[in-house]
Amino acid sequence: MENHFNDQSTSSSYSTCKRIDQYGFERSEDFNHQERMSEYEAFLNKRSKKWSKLLKGTVNVEKNLKVKRYVRKGVPCEHRAQIWMAASGAQDQMGRNPGYYHSLLKAQHDPHVEEAIRADMHRTFPDNIQFRDSSHPCLQRALFNVLMAYGHHNKDVGYCQGMNFVAGYLLLVTKDEEKSFWLMDALLGKILPDYYTPSMLGLKVDQEVLGELVRMKVPDVGKVMNQHDEIWTLVVSRWFICLYIDILPIETVLRIWDCLFYEGSKILFRVALTLIHHHQNFISKAQGLQEICESFKQITCGEFVEDCNSFMQKIFMDPGGLSMATITKLREVCRNRIATSA
Known part of the structure; x- marks a missing residue:
């Protein structure tokens, strides 16, 4: 399947624009905001070293008081996808279901679900350059895939407004369609059940x-x-x-x-x-x-x-x-x- 992400080209094209943050959103040019972000980035650098030492290259994350304390102090962006996947159970689900996500993409699309998703594509983060048609890569195709796959996976939910923003955030963090799908499954199926059903x-x-x-x-x-x-x-x-x-x-x-x-x-x-x-x-x-x-x-x-x-x-x-x-x-x-x- 086509890979809709290219981390190297993405970071290099966005870093030249000072008003764009690492996620593709426009950043305020307010001096206090810049000073605060500079201090926060220094804090994250320190946390990153602690997280790297804690994880020691493993993909597993124990649930204990130390890790809980670490999570509450913030997960550095380079470890965020891994921690979310492990802590939510999404990593285990993905491992138990190899090829499942791609099989959902090959399934015949429900026209009603597809129409609803397409209607929200251009409404999703218009202020984020990664979701604009002119962007390379453009995350709209990846967003459509994740939402369509989830609609096939959970027919009781299908698609409803709000899910596009959740999936979009997951893609910005994971840079991976399949991981974003399984994180959505953890959120909507386990952490927030019945939030996105027709009756809500x-x-x-x-x-x-x-x-x-x-x-x-x-x-x-x-x-x-x-x-x-x-x-x-x-x-x-x-x-x-x-x-x-x-x-x-x-x-x-x-x-x-x-x-x-x-x-x-x-x-x-x-x-x-x-x-x-x-x-x-x-x-x-x-x-x-x-x-x-x-x-x-x-x-x-x-x-x-x-x-x-x-x-x-x-x-x-x-x-x-x-x-x-x-x-x-x-x-x-x-x-x-x-x-x-x-």
Whole structure:
């Protein structure tokens, strides 16, 4: 099969443009941003040496407190695909199913799924030069392949909007179609079940779970939100369905995903609770539905989320204790509530 990636040509063509980051996105020319990124790159260089020593050339990653601590401090980009694949179980799945991905590409395409995917091709990261028709290589073909293969693999899901951004991010990190496919399978099938089904029940449940957590942990905001029906769908549905893509800065999103693949879906709640907790006074002052929605847009911008090191430290401190057992219980309550009201 044709290889849609050429790391050497990609890096050399992008490095000549100072406003383009290593992932192909335009970078701010703001001085403070450049200074912050310079400091962050120095931090990543130190982490890279520690990761190389930890891994010692192996593809396996143990799940223990040391690795967990390493993941929370950030996975350097050269190790990210490996860590995501190993931590999520995607590497094992790919190893147990040799040739499966390519067999899906050879299958007869479902015309409805294909039409839906093609409609979103040019809407996927228009500000990223790797997804532009003029780019060489252009990732649109690889993106189409991953989404089409997943549509064949999981017919209950097929394709829905939001999946294109998830697959696009995976391709930017892995530079590999098959790995991106298996990571999507881990995300959509195991980590975030029922998020992308036609009913999106998993997404609806988790929005309600967040509402319950806010009432418990940030009661002042909970009181404001309780005044409006289905408010959580309005303010956080894009946060969860896009896994914070195009909501938070790319480096922050990738750090979130490091933990998402390693620790599971509770990370999404930690991020949301941290944003809400840090800005609770601002949100609590909102008058009416429109101001509330606007406040939730504003809290995802600025230095608080751009300093990904500081932000990632806060998501494990500000919300306090948050066990998977608590989330599981709340999911059961919210799922029953939604089923009763349907």
